[in-house]
Amino acid sequence: xxxxxxxxWSKLDRKSTAIAEFTMRQxxxxxxxxxxxxxxxxxxxxMLLFYIEAMNTEIEAIDNDGDSFDTDGDGYxxxxxxxxxxxxxxxxxxxxxxxxxxxxxxxxxxxIDWDTLSDGENYVGQDDDGDCENLDTGSQRDTNxxxxxxxxxxxIDELNGTINIDADSNxxxxxxxxxxxxxxxxxxxxxxxxxxxxxxLLGIFLPLFLATGLIREEMNDGTIHYMLxxxxxxxxxxxxxxxxxxxxxxxxxxxxxxxxxxITGFTGPGDGVFRWGDIGVWMTIAWAAMLVSLxxxxxxxxxxxxxxxxxxxxxxxxAWELGMAFVAILSGGDSSIRYFSVIGWGMIIVDSGVAxxxxxxxxxxQSGLWGGGQGxxxxxxxxxxxxxxxAVPLDTFSxxxxxxxxxxxxxxxxxxxxxxxxxxxxxxxxxxxKGKEVD
Numbered sequence: 001x002x003x004x005x006x007x008x009w010s011k012l013d014r015k016s017t018a019i020a021e022f023t024m025r026q027x028x029x030x031x032x033x034x035x036x037x038x039x040x041x042x043x044x045x046x047m048l049l050f051y052i053e054a055m056n057t058e059i060e061a062i063d064n065d066g067d068s069f070d071t072d073g074d075g076y077x078x079x080x081x082x083x084x085x086x087x088x089x090x091x092x093x094x095x096x097x098x099x100x101x102x103x104x105x106x107x108x109x110x111x112i113d114w115d116t117l118s119d120g121e122n123y124v125g126q127d128d129d130g131d132c133e134n135l136d137t138g139s140q141r142d143t144n145x146x147x148x149x150x151x152x153x154x155x156i157d158e159l160n161g162t163i164n165i166d167a168d169s170n171x172x173x174x175x176x177x178x179x180x181x182x183x184x185x186x187x188x189x190x191x192x193x194x195x196x197x198x199x200x201l202l203g204i205f206l207p208l209f210l211a212t213g214l215i216r217e218e219m220n221d222g223t224i225h226y227m228l229x230x231x232x233x234x235x236x237x238x239x240x241x242x243x244x245x246x247x248x249x250x251x252x253x254x255x256x257x258x259x260x261x262x263i264t265g266f267t268g269p270g271d272g273v274f275r276w277g278d279i280g281v282w283m284t285i286a287w288a289a290m291l292v293s294l295x296x297x298x299x300x301x302x303x304x305x306x307x308x309x310x311x312x313x314x315x316x317x318x319a320w321e322l323g324m325a326f327v328a329i330l331s332g333g334d335s336s337i338r339y340f341s342v343i344g345w346g347m348i349i350v351d352s353g354v355a356x357x358x359x360x361x362x363x364x365x366q367s368g369l370w371g372g373g374q375g376x377x378x379x380x381x382x383x384x385x386x387x388x389x390x391a392v393p394l395d396t397f398s399x400x401x402x403x404x405x406x407x408x409x410x411x412x413x414x415x416x417x418x419x420x421x422x423x424x425x426x427x428x429x430x431x432x433x434k435g436k437e438v439d
Contacts, residue, residue, distance in 0.1 A: 019237060023244025027210065036209045037252055040202055044256060047197060048263060051189045055267050059181040059389050064371070065172030067106040067129070079106035082131035082170050108176040112367045114360075123363065125152045125173050132170040143169045154370060163370050163385060175367070177389055182269035184368055184390030187358065190264060190278065191350070191397035194285035198257065199346045200325045203292035204318050206249050211297035212311050214241050215433065216304030235430030238301070242426065245297050250290050257286035277357055284353025284411075291418040292346040296321075298422050299342075302429035305436060332399045342421060345414045348401045352411035355401070365395045 027033045063069070067079025071088050076095060078088035084095035110128040127133060132150035135141050141149040144166040152167035215238060261282035265275045299317065303310035324341035331338070338344030354361055368391025401410035 019232075019240035020243040020247060023214070023241050024247045027244070027248045033210065033248070036206065040205055040252075041256065044193065044197055044202070044260070047193055048260070051186075051193075051264065052267055054185055054189075055182060055269065059178040061104075061107050061177055063107045063174065065110065065174040067109065067131075067172070067174065068103040070103070075100045077101055077103050077106045079109065079129060079131060083129065083134055085134055106174075108174055108179075110172065110174040111179070112173050112175045114363045114367060123154045123366070124148065125154065125171070126150065127152075127168070127171045129174075132168055135169060140169055143167075154366075165370075175371075175388060179269070180364075180368060180391075181389030184364060184388070184394045186264065186268045186275075187361065187364070188390055188393035188397055190281055190285075191354065192393065193260070194281070195329060195347055195350055195397060196325065198253070198285055199289045199292055199350060200321070200343050202253065202256075203289045203343070203346065204296050204321060206252075206293055207245075207297035207300045208311070208314050208318060210249065211242075211245050212300040212304045212314050214245060214297075214301045214304065216308060216310060219305075219436075220308065234433045235426075238430045238433055239426065242294075242298060242301065245301075246294065249293050249297070253289045253293065254286050257282050257289070280357035281350075281353055284350055284357070287353075287415070288346040288349040291349070291415060291422070292342055295342045295418055295422045295425060298425035298429060302425060302432060305429060305433050328399070329397060334402065342418070345417045345421075347399070348403065348414040349411055349418075351399045351401050352407045352414065354398065355407035356411075361394075361398060365391060365398060367391075369395060 065079075067082075068077050070076065071078050072091040072094075074091040074094040076086075076088075077100070080098075080101045081088040081094060084098065086095050087093035106129075113126045113128065115124050115126075127150040132141055138149060144151075144153060146153060146166075150168050150171055152165060152171045152173060155164040155166075261279055264282075265278055266273070268275045268278065300310070300314040303313040303317070307313065321341055321343045324338055325343045325347070327335050328338040328341075328344050328347040338347065358364075368388040369385065371385045371388050371391075401407065401414070403410045403413060405413065
Protein backbone atom coordinates (compact mmCIF):
# COMPACT_ATOMS: atom_id res chain seq x y z
CA UNK A 1 0.00 0.00 0.00
CA UNK A 2 2.83 2.34 0.88
CA UNK A 3 4.60 1.73 -2.44
CA UNK A 4 1.37 2.37 -4.31
CA UNK A 5 0.87 5.72 -2.52
CA UNK A 6 4.48 6.68 -3.20
CA UNK A 7 3.93 5.92 -6.88
CA UNK A 8 0.77 8.05 -7.02
CA TRP A 9 2.42 11.00 -5.29
CA SER A 10 5.54 10.73 -7.43
CA LYS A 11 3.36 10.84 -10.56
CA LEU A 12 1.49 13.86 -9.23
CA ASP A 13 4.77 15.51 -8.36
CA ARG A 14 6.18 14.90 -11.84
CA LYS A 15 3.03 16.24 -13.49
CA SER A 16 2.92 19.34 -11.35
CA THR A 17 6.61 20.00 -11.82
CA ALA A 18 6.41 19.51 -15.57
CA ILE A 19 3.44 21.85 -16.08
CA ALA A 20 4.76 24.49 -13.65
CA GLU A 21 8.20 24.46 -15.28
CA PHE A 22 6.62 24.61 -18.74
CA THR A 23 4.55 27.63 -17.64
CA MET A 24 7.60 29.42 -16.22
CA ARG A 25 9.58 28.67 -19.38
CA GLN A 26 6.80 30.21 -21.43
CA UNK A 27 6.91 33.35 -19.29
CA UNK A 28 10.68 33.62 -19.49
CA UNK A 29 10.78 33.33 -23.27
CA UNK A 30 8.05 35.89 -23.95
CA UNK A 31 9.05 39.49 -24.55
CA UNK A 32 5.68 40.59 -23.14
CA UNK A 33 6.59 39.16 -19.72
CA UNK A 34 9.75 41.20 -19.45
CA UNK A 35 7.95 44.25 -20.84
CA UNK A 36 5.33 43.99 -18.07
CA UNK A 37 7.89 43.42 -15.32
CA UNK A 38 10.11 46.19 -16.70
CA UNK A 39 7.27 48.69 -16.95
CA UNK A 40 6.22 47.92 -13.37
CA UNK A 41 9.79 48.40 -12.11
CA UNK A 42 10.29 51.66 -14.00
CA UNK A 43 7.02 53.09 -12.67
CA UNK A 44 7.94 52.25 -9.06
CA UNK A 45 11.48 53.60 -9.34
CA UNK A 46 10.32 56.81 -11.01
CA MET A 47 8.22 57.52 -7.93
CA LEU A 48 11.27 56.70 -5.82
CA LEU A 49 13.10 59.64 -7.41
CA PHE A 50 10.56 62.07 -5.89
CA TYR A 51 11.16 60.47 -2.50
CA ILE A 52 14.94 60.81 -2.76
CA GLU A 53 14.58 64.47 -3.76
CA ALA A 54 12.26 65.13 -0.81
CA MET A 55 14.66 63.49 1.64
CA ASN A 56 17.48 65.75 0.40
CA THR A 57 15.45 68.99 0.50
CA GLU A 58 15.60 70.96 3.74
CA ILE A 59 12.26 72.09 5.17
CA GLU A 60 12.22 75.67 6.43
CA ALA A 61 12.17 76.02 10.20
CA ILE A 62 9.25 77.97 11.68
CA ASP A 63 9.14 79.57 15.11
CA ASN A 64 5.88 78.05 16.32
CA ASP A 65 5.94 79.58 19.80
CA GLY A 66 7.49 82.99 19.04
CA ASP A 67 10.44 82.55 21.40
CA SER A 68 12.89 83.90 18.82
CA PHE A 69 11.06 87.24 18.60
CA ASP A 70 12.33 90.30 20.46
CA THR A 71 9.05 91.88 21.51
CA ASP A 72 10.51 94.76 23.53
CA GLY A 73 13.45 95.43 21.18
CA ASP A 74 16.13 95.14 23.87
CA GLY A 75 18.23 92.70 21.82
CA TYR A 76 17.29 89.60 23.81
CA UNK A 77 14.93 86.97 22.34
CA UNK A 78 11.73 86.46 24.31
CA UNK A 79 12.64 82.85 25.07
CA UNK A 80 15.94 83.83 26.62
CA UNK A 81 14.26 86.50 28.75
CA UNK A 82 11.67 84.02 30.04
CA UNK A 83 14.43 81.54 30.84
CA UNK A 84 16.46 84.15 32.72
CA UNK A 85 13.39 85.49 34.53
CA UNK A 86 13.15 88.98 32.98
CA UNK A 87 10.14 90.62 31.34
CA UNK A 88 10.17 90.09 27.54
CA UNK A 89 7.65 92.93 27.10
CA UNK A 90 9.72 95.64 28.81
CA UNK A 91 12.91 97.09 27.32
CA UNK A 92 13.94 98.11 30.86
CA UNK A 93 14.03 94.47 31.98
CA UNK A 94 16.62 92.27 30.32
CA UNK A 95 19.31 89.79 31.46
CA UNK A 96 22.38 91.99 31.04
CA UNK A 97 24.50 89.42 32.89
CA UNK A 98 24.52 87.19 29.80
CA UNK A 99 25.15 87.78 26.13
CA UNK A 100 22.06 87.89 23.87
CA UNK A 101 21.35 84.60 22.12
CA UNK A 102 21.03 84.57 18.33
CA UNK A 103 17.33 84.34 17.40
CA UNK A 104 17.79 81.02 15.57
CA UNK A 105 18.74 79.36 18.86
CA UNK A 106 15.12 79.77 19.94
CA UNK A 107 13.63 78.15 16.87
CA UNK A 108 12.88 74.41 17.17
CA UNK A 109 14.17 74.52 20.75
CA UNK A 110 11.19 72.70 22.28
CA UNK A 111 10.38 69.58 20.30
CA ILE A 112 7.21 67.57 20.87
CA ASP A 113 7.47 64.89 23.58
CA TRP A 114 4.53 62.53 23.93
CA ASP A 115 3.43 60.43 26.88
CA THR A 116 0.03 58.78 27.12
CA LEU A 117 -1.92 59.59 30.26
CA SER A 118 -3.77 56.92 32.21
CA ASP A 119 -7.04 57.51 30.38
CA GLY A 120 -5.37 56.51 27.10
CA GLU A 121 -6.82 59.51 25.27
CA ASN A 122 -4.93 62.56 26.52
CA TYR A 123 -1.32 63.20 25.62
CA VAL A 124 1.20 65.27 27.52
CA GLY A 125 4.23 67.15 26.24
CA GLN A 126 7.07 68.33 28.45
CA ASP A 127 8.84 71.69 28.62
CA ASP A 128 12.22 71.20 26.95
CA ASP A 129 13.64 74.72 27.01
CA GLY A 130 13.31 75.25 30.77
CA ASP A 131 11.42 78.56 30.74
CA CYS A 132 8.57 77.05 32.74
CA GLU A 133 10.75 75.24 35.25
CA ASN A 134 12.46 78.57 35.98
CA LEU A 135 9.25 80.01 37.44
CA ASP A 136 9.30 80.67 41.18
CA THR A 137 6.33 78.78 42.63
CA GLY A 138 4.63 75.45 42.03
CA SER A 139 1.34 77.16 41.29
CA GLN A 140 3.01 79.14 38.50
CA ARG A 141 4.44 75.92 37.08
CA ASP A 142 1.07 74.15 37.23
CA THR A 143 -1.46 76.65 35.89
CA ASN A 144 -3.55 73.90 34.25
CA UNK A 145 -4.09 72.38 37.74
CA UNK A 146 -3.43 68.76 36.78
CA UNK A 147 -0.80 68.18 39.51
CA UNK A 148 1.94 67.91 36.87
CA UNK A 149 4.34 70.81 36.60
CA UNK A 150 5.47 72.27 33.27
CA UNK A 151 3.45 70.18 30.86
CA UNK A 152 0.92 70.63 28.09
CA UNK A 153 -2.07 68.32 27.89
CA UNK A 154 -3.58 67.75 24.45
CA UNK A 155 -7.03 66.19 24.21
CA ILE A 156 -8.04 65.07 20.73
CA ASP A 157 -11.69 64.49 19.92
CA GLU A 158 -11.54 62.25 16.86
CA LEU A 159 -15.32 62.27 16.47
CA ASN A 160 -15.55 66.05 16.05
CA GLY A 161 -12.01 66.54 14.78
CA THR A 162 -11.24 69.12 17.50
CA ILE A 163 -8.11 69.56 19.58
CA ASN A 164 -8.00 71.08 23.05
CA ILE A 165 -4.68 72.32 24.46
CA ASP A 166 -4.23 73.01 28.16
CA ALA A 167 -0.68 74.17 28.87
CA ASP A 168 1.17 75.42 31.92
CA SER A 169 2.82 78.84 31.80
CA ASN A 170 5.61 79.16 29.20
CA UNK A 171 5.05 75.61 27.92
CA UNK A 172 4.84 76.18 24.19
CA UNK A 173 5.96 73.38 21.91
CA UNK A 174 8.18 74.37 18.98
CA UNK A 175 8.81 71.23 16.88
CA UNK A 176 11.53 70.81 14.31
CA UNK A 177 9.71 71.04 10.97
CA UNK A 178 12.55 69.44 9.02
CA UNK A 179 12.93 66.52 11.43
CA UNK A 180 9.20 65.89 11.61
CA UNK A 181 8.59 66.46 7.90
CA UNK A 182 11.31 64.01 6.88
CA UNK A 183 10.01 61.30 9.24
CA UNK A 184 6.35 61.79 8.32
CA UNK A 185 7.16 62.11 4.62
CA UNK A 186 9.28 58.96 4.75
CA UNK A 187 6.48 56.93 6.31
CA UNK A 188 3.85 58.47 4.03
CA UNK A 189 5.89 57.49 0.98
CA UNK A 190 6.29 53.89 2.15
CA UNK A 191 2.57 53.58 2.85
CA UNK A 192 1.53 55.41 -0.31
CA UNK A 193 3.80 53.49 -2.66
CA UNK A 194 3.21 50.29 -0.71
CA UNK A 195 -0.58 50.39 -0.58
CA UNK A 196 -1.42 51.98 -3.90
CA UNK A 197 1.68 51.33 -5.97
CA UNK A 198 2.65 47.79 -4.97
CA UNK A 199 -0.35 46.11 -3.31
CA UNK A 200 -2.97 47.49 -5.70
CA LEU A 201 -1.35 48.57 -8.98
CA LEU A 202 1.36 45.90 -9.02
CA GLY A 203 -0.97 43.32 -7.48
CA ILE A 204 -3.53 43.82 -10.24
CA PHE A 205 -1.24 44.89 -13.12
CA LEU A 206 0.78 41.66 -13.14
CA PRO A 207 -2.23 39.27 -13.10
CA LEU A 208 -4.04 41.33 -15.73
CA PHE A 209 -1.28 40.76 -18.27
CA LEU A 210 0.23 37.50 -17.06
CA ALA A 211 -2.67 35.42 -15.74
CA THR A 212 -5.74 36.29 -17.82
CA GLY A 213 -4.52 34.22 -20.78
CA LEU A 214 -2.97 31.45 -18.71
CA ILE A 215 -5.52 28.89 -19.95
CA ARG A 216 -7.24 30.91 -22.69
CA GLU A 217 -4.10 31.30 -24.83
CA GLU A 218 -3.49 27.56 -24.73
CA MET A 219 -7.11 26.99 -25.76
CA ASN A 220 -6.83 29.45 -28.64
CA ASP A 221 -3.52 27.98 -29.85
CA GLY A 222 -4.74 24.41 -29.48
CA THR A 223 -1.79 23.48 -27.25
CA ILE A 224 -4.15 22.74 -24.34
CA HIS A 225 -4.83 19.36 -26.00
CA TYR A 226 -1.26 18.24 -25.28
CA MET A 227 -1.75 18.93 -21.57
CA LEU A 228 -5.18 17.30 -21.39
CA UNK A 229 -3.98 14.26 -23.34
CA UNK A 230 -2.05 13.21 -20.24
CA UNK A 231 -3.91 11.40 -17.41
CA UNK A 232 -4.40 14.63 -15.48
CA UNK A 233 -7.55 16.43 -14.35
CA UNK A 234 -8.35 19.88 -15.70
CA UNK A 235 -8.43 21.25 -12.17
CA UNK A 236 -4.85 20.09 -11.71
CA UNK A 237 -3.83 21.77 -14.97
CA UNK A 238 -5.27 25.04 -13.71
CA UNK A 239 -3.57 24.62 -10.33
CA UNK A 240 -0.16 23.81 -11.79
CA UNK A 241 -0.40 26.65 -14.31
CA UNK A 242 -1.08 28.99 -11.40
CA UNK A 243 2.00 27.60 -9.62
CA UNK A 244 4.06 28.60 -12.64
CA UNK A 245 2.50 32.07 -12.55
CA UNK A 246 3.36 32.37 -8.85
CA UNK A 247 6.93 31.25 -9.58
CA UNK A 248 7.35 34.37 -11.73
CA UNK A 249 5.34 37.03 -9.90
CA UNK A 250 6.15 36.30 -6.26
CA UNK A 251 9.96 36.44 -6.57
CA UNK A 252 9.56 39.68 -8.55
CA UNK A 253 7.40 41.24 -5.81
CA UNK A 254 9.78 40.10 -3.05
CA UNK A 255 12.83 41.34 -4.93
CA UNK A 256 11.24 44.72 -5.65
CA UNK A 257 10.20 45.24 -2.01
CA UNK A 258 13.64 44.23 -0.71
CA UNK A 259 15.25 46.70 -3.12
CA UNK A 260 12.89 49.46 -2.00
CA UNK A 261 13.52 48.58 1.65
CA UNK A 262 17.28 48.91 1.13
CA ILE A 263 17.05 52.21 -0.73
CA THR A 264 14.62 53.87 1.70
CA GLY A 265 16.38 52.29 4.68
CA PHE A 266 19.69 53.93 3.83
CA THR A 267 18.17 57.18 2.49
CA GLY A 268 15.49 57.75 5.13
CA PRO A 269 15.87 60.00 8.19
CA GLY A 270 17.26 58.74 11.47
CA ASP A 271 20.27 58.65 13.72
CA GLY A 272 21.47 55.23 12.58
CA VAL A 273 22.96 54.13 9.27
CA PHE A 274 19.94 52.01 8.37
CA ARG A 275 16.27 52.08 9.40
CA TRP A 276 15.77 48.49 10.56
CA GLY A 277 12.26 49.21 11.84
CA ASP A 278 10.99 49.67 8.28
CA ILE A 279 11.91 46.14 7.19
CA GLY A 280 8.80 44.68 8.80
CA VAL A 281 6.56 47.19 7.03
CA TRP A 282 8.09 46.41 3.63
CA MET A 283 7.78 42.67 4.18
CA THR A 284 4.15 43.16 5.17
CA ILE A 285 3.60 45.09 1.94
CA ALA A 286 5.28 42.26 0.00
CA TRP A 287 3.11 39.62 1.69
CA ALA A 288 -0.07 41.59 0.99
CA ALA A 289 0.91 42.07 -2.67
CA MET A 290 1.72 38.37 -3.04
CA LEU A 291 -1.65 37.25 -1.70
CA VAL A 292 -3.53 39.91 -3.65
CA SER A 293 -1.76 38.96 -6.89
CA LEU A 294 -2.62 35.31 -6.22
CA UNK A 295 -6.34 36.05 -5.84
CA UNK A 296 -6.46 38.43 -8.81
CA UNK A 297 -4.50 35.94 -10.91
CA UNK A 298 -6.93 33.12 -10.14
CA UNK A 299 -9.96 35.33 -10.83
CA UNK A 300 -8.57 36.74 -14.08
CA UNK A 301 -7.53 33.28 -15.28
CA UNK A 302 -11.13 32.21 -14.67
CA UNK A 303 -12.38 35.17 -16.73
CA UNK A 304 -10.16 33.97 -19.56
CA UNK A 305 -11.70 30.50 -19.37
CA UNK A 306 -15.24 31.89 -19.43
CA UNK A 307 -14.74 34.18 -22.42
CA UNK A 308 -12.08 34.64 -25.06
CA UNK A 309 -12.20 38.38 -24.32
CA UNK A 310 -11.88 37.77 -20.59
CA UNK A 311 -9.50 40.71 -20.28
CA UNK A 312 -12.56 42.99 -20.59
CA UNK A 313 -14.11 41.34 -17.53
CA UNK A 314 -10.75 41.67 -15.75
CA UNK A 315 -10.61 45.40 -16.49
CA UNK A 316 -14.15 45.90 -15.17
CA UNK A 317 -13.25 44.00 -12.01
CA UNK A 318 -10.05 46.06 -11.69
CA ALA A 319 -12.17 49.24 -11.84
CA TRP A 320 -14.28 47.97 -8.93
CA GLU A 321 -11.14 47.15 -6.97
CA LEU A 322 -9.74 50.61 -7.72
CA GLY A 323 -12.81 52.14 -6.11
CA MET A 324 -12.37 49.84 -3.11
CA ALA A 325 -8.71 50.87 -2.87
CA PHE A 326 -9.72 54.53 -2.61
CA VAL A 327 -12.42 53.65 -0.08
CA ALA A 328 -9.94 51.68 2.04
CA ILE A 329 -7.33 54.47 1.94
CA LEU A 330 -9.49 57.57 2.21
CA SER A 331 -11.91 56.21 4.82
CA GLY A 332 -9.08 55.42 7.21
CA GLY A 333 -10.40 51.87 7.49
CA ASP A 334 -13.86 52.93 8.71
CA SER A 335 -15.87 51.76 5.69
CA SER A 336 -17.19 48.19 5.95
CA ILE A 337 -17.75 47.95 2.18
CA ARG A 338 -14.03 47.27 1.74
CA TYR A 339 -14.62 43.79 3.16
CA PHE A 340 -16.40 42.94 -0.11
CA SER A 341 -13.23 43.24 -2.14
CA VAL A 342 -9.80 41.71 -2.51
CA ILE A 343 -7.82 44.90 -2.08
CA GLY A 344 -9.63 45.82 1.14
CA TRP A 345 -8.21 42.76 2.90
CA GLY A 346 -4.80 43.45 1.41
CA MET A 347 -4.88 46.94 2.92
CA ILE A 348 -5.77 45.46 6.33
CA ILE A 349 -2.61 43.32 6.18
CA VAL A 350 -0.51 46.46 5.61
CA ASP A 351 -2.31 48.42 8.34
CA SER A 352 -1.77 45.58 10.80
CA GLY A 353 1.93 45.43 9.96
CA VAL A 354 2.27 49.19 10.44
CA ALA A 355 0.62 48.99 13.88
CA UNK A 356 3.18 46.38 14.93
CA UNK A 357 6.31 47.87 13.35
CA UNK A 358 5.50 51.57 13.93
CA UNK A 359 3.64 51.62 17.27
CA UNK A 360 4.13 55.41 17.53
CA UNK A 361 2.57 56.11 14.14
CA UNK A 362 -0.73 57.42 15.52
CA UNK A 363 1.01 59.75 17.97
CA UNK A 364 3.23 61.05 15.17
CA UNK A 365 0.17 61.83 13.07
CA GLN A 366 -1.71 63.59 15.86
CA SER A 367 1.27 65.68 16.89
CA GLY A 368 1.73 66.74 13.28
CA LEU A 369 -1.94 67.64 12.80
CA TRP A 370 -1.78 69.69 15.98
CA GLY A 371 1.30 71.44 14.57
CA GLY A 372 2.91 72.11 17.93
CA GLY A 373 0.17 74.56 18.89
CA GLN A 374 0.65 76.95 16.00
CA GLY A 375 -2.78 78.12 14.88
CA UNK A 376 -5.18 80.97 14.26
CA UNK A 377 -8.60 81.69 15.67
CA UNK A 378 -11.42 81.18 13.16
CA UNK A 379 -14.74 83.04 12.91
CA UNK A 380 -16.30 80.65 15.44
CA UNK A 381 -13.71 81.57 18.04
CA UNK A 382 -12.04 78.16 17.71
CA UNK A 383 -8.38 77.53 16.95
CA UNK A 384 -7.47 76.19 13.53
CA UNK A 385 -4.13 74.45 13.86
CA UNK A 386 -1.72 74.40 10.93
CA UNK A 387 -0.40 70.87 10.33
CA UNK A 388 3.32 70.20 10.23
CA UNK A 389 4.84 69.14 6.88
CA UNK A 390 4.01 65.55 6.00
CA ALA A 391 1.30 65.11 8.62
CA VAL A 392 -1.65 65.18 6.20
CA PRO A 393 -0.19 62.64 3.69
CA LEU A 394 0.76 60.32 6.55
CA ASP A 395 -2.73 60.61 8.00
CA THR A 396 -4.25 59.92 4.57
CA PHE A 397 -2.35 56.68 3.98
CA SER A 398 -2.59 55.40 7.57
CA UNK A 399 -5.58 53.45 8.83
CA UNK A 400 -6.70 51.04 11.53
CA UNK A 401 -7.65 47.44 10.77
CA UNK A 402 -10.95 47.99 12.62
CA UNK A 403 -11.52 44.26 13.03
CA UNK A 404 -11.88 44.60 16.79
CA UNK A 405 -8.88 42.35 17.46
CA UNK A 406 -5.15 42.77 18.01
CA UNK A 407 -2.93 43.78 15.12
CA UNK A 408 -1.31 40.34 14.93
CA UNK A 409 -4.68 38.60 14.85
CA UNK A 410 -5.96 41.06 12.22
CA UNK A 411 -2.90 40.20 10.12
CA UNK A 412 -3.64 36.47 10.39
CA UNK A 413 -7.38 36.87 9.73
CA UNK A 414 -6.91 39.04 6.64
CA UNK A 415 -4.27 36.64 5.29
CA UNK A 416 -6.60 33.67 5.76
CA UNK A 417 -9.45 35.55 4.06
CA UNK A 418 -7.28 36.19 1.00
CA UNK A 419 -6.14 32.57 0.91
CA UNK A 420 -9.80 31.50 1.10
CA UNK A 421 -10.66 33.88 -1.75
CA UNK A 422 -7.87 32.37 -3.83
CA UNK A 423 -8.99 28.77 -3.13
CA UNK A 424 -12.62 29.66 -3.86
CA UNK A 425 -11.65 31.36 -7.13
CA UNK A 426 -9.63 28.29 -8.16
CA UNK A 427 -12.53 25.97 -7.29
CA UNK A 428 -14.97 28.01 -9.39
CA UNK A 429 -12.45 28.32 -12.23
CA UNK A 430 -11.70 24.59 -12.37
CA UNK A 431 -15.43 23.82 -12.26
CA UNK A 432 -15.99 26.07 -15.29
CA UNK A 433 -12.92 24.60 -16.98
CA LYS A 434 -14.24 21.06 -16.53
CA GLY A 435 -17.45 21.91 -18.36
CA LYS A 436 -15.76 23.96 -21.07
CA GLU A 437 -15.77 22.54 -24.57
CA VAL A 438 -12.22 22.65 -25.95
CA ASP A 439 -12.07 22.93 -29.74
